[in-house]
Amino acid sequence: MKTLTQLVPRLKPLFARRAVRQQTDHDTLQCTVAYNRYGGYCVPLSSRHRPAAKKILANKVYEPLTLAFMRQNCGDGDVVHAGTYFGDFLPALSSALSPSGKIWAFEPNPENHRCARITLEINGIDNVWLTHAGLGAAPDEMPMQTVDASGRALGGASRLTTEPQRESTQVKIVAIDDVLDRDRRVSIIQLDVEGHEKEALSGALQTIKTHLPIIILEVLPQSTLTESDWFSSNILALGYVHVGNVHGNSIFSCDNHENSARS
Numbered sequence: 001m002k003t004l005t006q007l008v009p010r011l012k013p014l015f016a017r018r019a020v021r022q023q024t025d026h027d028t029l030q031c032t033v034a035y036n037r038y039g040g041y042c043v044p045l046s047s048r049h050r051p052a053a054k055k056i057l058a059n060k061v062y063e064p065l066t067l068a069f070m071r072q073n074c075g076d077g078d079v080v081h082a083g084t085y086f087g088d089f090l091p092a093l094s095s096a097l098s099p100s101g102k103i104w105a106f107e108p109n110p111e112n113h114r115c116a117r118i119t120l121e122i123n124g125i126d127n128v129w130l131t132h133a134g135l136g137a138a139p140d141e142m143p144m145q146t147v148d149a150s151g152r153a154l155g156g157a158s159r160l161t162t163e164p165q166r167e168s169t170q171v172k173i174v175a176i177d178d179v180l181d182r183d184r185r186v187s188i189i190q191l192d193v194e195g196h197e198k199e200a201l202s203g204a205l206q207t208i209k210t211h212l213p214i215i216i217l218e219v220l221p222q223s224t225l226t227e228s229d230w231f232s233s234n235i236l237a238l239g240y241v242h243v244g245n246v247h248g249n250s251i252f253s254c255d256n257h258e259n260s261a262r263s
Contacts, residue, residue: 029114033122036061039091042118044111049152052088062088065246066216070188071096073214077187080176080213082106082135082200085192087119094125102127104180108134108171135193135200136173143168175203190216190249197225205234212238215252226250 030045034057047053055062067089070079076098081089084107093103105128107113113132120128134142145161145168161168180186186207193200197217201208208215215235217226225231226242239254 029111029118031115031118032057035059038067038095040119040122041087041091042115042122043086044115046111047086052085056088061092063247063249066190066249067092069246069251070190070216073188074098074101075187076101077185077211077213078102078104078180080104080106080180080186080189080191080204080207082190083108083112083192083194084116084130085109085112086115090116090119090125090128091123094123094127097127102129102184104176105130106133106135106174108132108173110169110171131174131179133172133174135176135191135196135203137199137202138173138175139178140173141170142173143170176200177203177206180207186211186213188214188216192218192249194218198228198230201231201235208235209238212240212254214255215240216246217250217252218248219250 031042032045034041034043036056036059038061041056043053043056048057052062061067070089070093074093074096078101079093079097081093081103082105084090084105087105090103090105097103105116107116107130110132113130116130119125120130136142143161143163176189189201189204189208191197191200197219201215207213219226235252240252241254242250243253244251
């Protein structure tokens with residue numbers, strides 16, 4: 001058996017070539033792996049300044065109350081989860097599903113999607129259907145802003161925009177109603193789509209009308225979606241009421257979940 005001393009001279013050129021590739025290949029994924037009580041995560045290094053990444057890198061749970069609520073209320077149905085980011089919700093949610101349950105996860109940011117895919121591999125998760133796309137009212141393509149004006153990654157705050165910018169990238173858009181299997185029961189739709197809630201919900205109206213899932217929205221301060229005529233006519237008119245808030249997320253339900261939703 002060769003000793004480590006004998007192998008080191010042979011390994012040095014290999015690591016040197018690898019280092020050069022990392023410096024010159026823009027497709028190389030720059031990431032690290034961190035853990036908390038739910039599992040392991042592939043965190044993009046470009047996002048290490050973002051709130052969710054900072055929590056995970058500190059071995060903590062991001063939005064623990066949101067996760068606790070979703071774990072408690074997913075029942076025996078499926079969960080729609082967008083945007084997935086690097087998969088910071090996936091280990092906790094996947095372990096709470098029933099044996100037949102499934103997570104339909106959506107992430108349009110290319111780097112985030114690659115990391116989320118690795119997060120699934122790290123944890124051996126096989127009940128998540130991860131789609132590299134954003135959500136909308138119909139199939140489409142849209143520009144997504146993934147970095148700010150200074151070139152710093154937006155991470156989970158990457159957002160779809162109607163105006164292409166120098167810092168934007170073109171991404172695929174799909175509708176929830178077109179992707180989900182018609183025979184699947186959906187218990188929760190959770191959207192963190194940076195102001196694109198109306199479009200995402202428009203593409204899910206058939207699913208919502210059929211299953212009346214709990215709807216969890218990260219409604220941004222500048223968004224007036226939940227006070228709009230569209231939301232009132234298409235969501236509240238189905239019997240939905242606002243039942244609580246967790247970590248800035250608004251929870252809407254047709255059932256009585258007041259005892260589970262923590263303000």
